Amino acid sequence: MDWLPVGFSLAILVTWYVVVTWHDVPEFILPSPVKVIEELIGSWDLLLEHTLVTISEAFLGLFISIVLGTAIGFAMGYFETFRRMVYPLFVMTQTVPLFVLAPLFILWFGFGILPKIVVVFMVCFFPIAVTFAQGLVQSDSGMDDLLSVMGATRWKIFRISRIPQALPHLFSGLKIAATYGIVGAVLAEWVGAQKGLGVFMTRAMKSFRTGVLFADVLIIVLLSMLLYKAVEWVERIVCRNITNGGKIT
Amino acid sequence: MEQIVAENVSKYYTVPPEKGGRNHERLQVLTNVSFRVERNEFVSILGPSGCGKSTLLRMLAGLDRDYEGTIRMEDVDLKKNRVPVCYMLQKDHLLPWRTLMENVLLPAEIEGADLKKEAEAVRPMLREFGLEEFENYRPHALSGGMRQRAALLRTYRMRGDIMLLDEPFGALDEITRMQMQDWLLDVWGKHRKTVVFVTHNIEEAILLSDRVLVMSPRPGTIVKDIRIDFQRPRNRDMLLGSQFLGYKKDILASLG
Numbered sequence: 135m136d137w138l139p140v141g142f143s144l145a146i147l148v149t150w151y152v153v154v155t156w157h158d159v160p161e162f163i164l165p166s167p168v169k170v171i172e173e174l175i176g177s178w179d180l181l182l183e184h185t186l187v188t189i190s191e192a193f194l195g196l197f198i199s200i201v202l203g204t205a206i207g208f209a210m211g212y213f214e215t216f217r218r219m220v221y222p223l224f225v226m227t228q229t230v231p232l233f234v235l236a237p238l239f240i241l242w243f244g245f246g247i248l249p250k251i252v253v254v255f256m257v258c259f260f261p262i263a264v265t266f267a268q269g270l271v272q273s274d275s276g277m278d279d280l281l282s283v284m285g286a287t288r289w290k291i292f293r294i295s296r297i298p299q300a301l302p303h304l305f306s307g308l309k310i311a312a313t314y315g316i317v318g319a320v321l322a323e324w325v326g327a328q329k330g331l332g333v334f335m336t337r338a339m340k341s342f343r344t345g346v347l348f349a350d351v352l353i354i355v356l357l358s359m360l361l362y363k364a365v366e367w368v369e370r371i372v373c374r375n376i377t378n379g380g381k382i383t
Numbered sequence: 384m385e386q387i388v389a390e391n392v393s394k395y396y397t398v399p400p401e402k403g404g405r406n407h408e409r410l411q412v413l414t415n416v417s418f419r420v421e422r423n424e425f426v427s428i429l430g431p432s433g434c435g436k437s438t439l440l441r442m443l444a445g446l447d448r449d450y451e452g453t454i455r456m457e458d459v460d461l462k463k464n465r466v467p468v469c470y471m472l473q474k475d476h477l478l479p480w481r482t483l484m485e486n487v488l489l490p491a492e493i494e495g496a497d498l499k500k501e502a503e504a505v506r507p508m509l510r511e512f513g514l515e516e517f518e519n520y521r522p523h524a525l526s527g528g529m530r531q532r533a534a535l536l537r538t539y540r541m542r543g544d545i546m547l548l549d550e551p552f553g554a555l556d557e558i559t560r561m562q563m564q565d566w567l568l569d570v571w572g573k574h575r576k577t578v579v580f581v582t583h584n585i586e587e588a589i590l591l592s593d594r595v596l597v598m599s600p601r602p603g604t605i606v607k608d609i610r611i612d613f614q615r616p617r618n619r620d621m622l623l624g625s626q627f628l629g630y631k632k633d634i635l636a637s638l639g
Contacts, residue, residue: 279470280470280476283468283541284489284493284494284541290493294478294492295478298480375521376480
């Protein structure tokens with residue numbers, strides 16, 4: 135474990151604490167880190183309830199993104215015509231501001247869980263599909279030649295060489311998606327929902343309970359990091375031997 | 384008997400605009416290449432880089448059918464049909480996530496052959512190729528020379544009586560390269576196959592070959608066909624005699 139970032143973050147926390155206490159900053163403007171932890175423990179039951187809702191939205195959205203993103207990424211890597219057809223469209227979906235789309239989704243799909251899943255999907259699908267497609271397209275022409283002389287069909291060339299080679303790319307997309315998943319769900323809740331960390335956040339803000347707001351954010355950060363680490367862990371197992379030297383940095 | 388007959392082979396590339404080609408500019412890489420290779424002959428194609436020798440080898444491998452002229456291999460017109468050959472490039476192209484054995488089994492796997500049987504056939508060859516104890520190693524754990532030997536063993540296990548080797552030792556350091564040449568002579572002495580060996584190393588070409596075909600710079604054509612009359616088995620001492628220097632002089636002269 136690298137202790138440098140840990141130490142640095144700790145230093146920031148201490149500075150934060152010192153400045154807030156020293157200057158007597160009002161809690162609704164900036165609560166001290168200690169206060170945030172206190173709020174986290176104090177409102178734990180309520181926070182947990184909202185967290186579970188957000189987690190299920192994010193997980194469902196991520197799951198669908200991974201399944202469809204990998205499938206469509208593969209299709210884009212395998213069929214050039216398909217890639218040329220859909221790629222500009224996918225890029226376009228990423229340029230439309232989400233805070234415009236999110237209310238529309240509520241209009242179309244109601245106040246339930248569906249519009250949240252759609253928002254998460256909109257955010258997470260793209261990096262997965264694009265990185266995988268890119269990994270598949272990038273190829274060593276010598277390797278393809280060699281396999282082809284051995285009598286391999288295009289599908290076999292993909293199965294034997296291109297797909298394994300593209301896996302590290304796919305995982306970098308998955309890691310990006312993992313960090314976006316929770317935030318995507320929160321953003322969707324913000325626009326309209328009954329439960330979830332996003333809703334809880336707006337309530338905390340309106341009542342000037344900044345300490346609870348920070349506790350809410352803390353949960354979002356921790357969840358996102360946990361998801362990221364989980365993907366990294368799977369990557370390490372799957373890609374152990376793919377990159378030269380058997381190491382991924 | 385002639386196994387490969389190439390007649391008046393010419394090749395043009397159209398350079399795409401994104402690579403700096405002007406409108407439909409055609410670049411000639413090969414012009415009127417004709418040669419014959421006999422069964423179990425070891426023939427080197429020697430020439431400066433960019434003369435089209437790798438392109439020629441890709442044609443022999445059946446990877447490129449867009450050329451003028453004809454190439455017949457075992458009486459098959461390569462424009463119409465493919466002939467199974469053994470093919471090897473400068474890079475070892477071992478899959479890093481497979482063990483050495485799994486890499487060597489690749490040709491059999493692609494053909495859908497019985498892998499257990501193939502592994503039994505490969506095992507005694509591992510010893511010959513100096514890879515005996517490394518069956519379960521992954522390529523990154525092997526030295527450059529070992530990886531190249533593994534790649535050559537995999538090439539040997541491909542179906543076909545003709546070996547097409549495209550600068551197989553080009554990426555190796557001088558010492559490893561010499562060891563690989565000695566060792567190739569040894570292996571080839573035991574398992575004869577027809578070999579077409581592309582190189583730009585004059586010494587290597589003379590040491591290994593029955594014949595050296597010297598190519599001109601682009602557009603490449605064969606400017607000289609030199610028979611190397613050293614007896615086999617060969618050894619490195621031949622590189623010190625006057626006969627060797629005579630061949631070298633001959634080749635240098637035809638390279639201009």
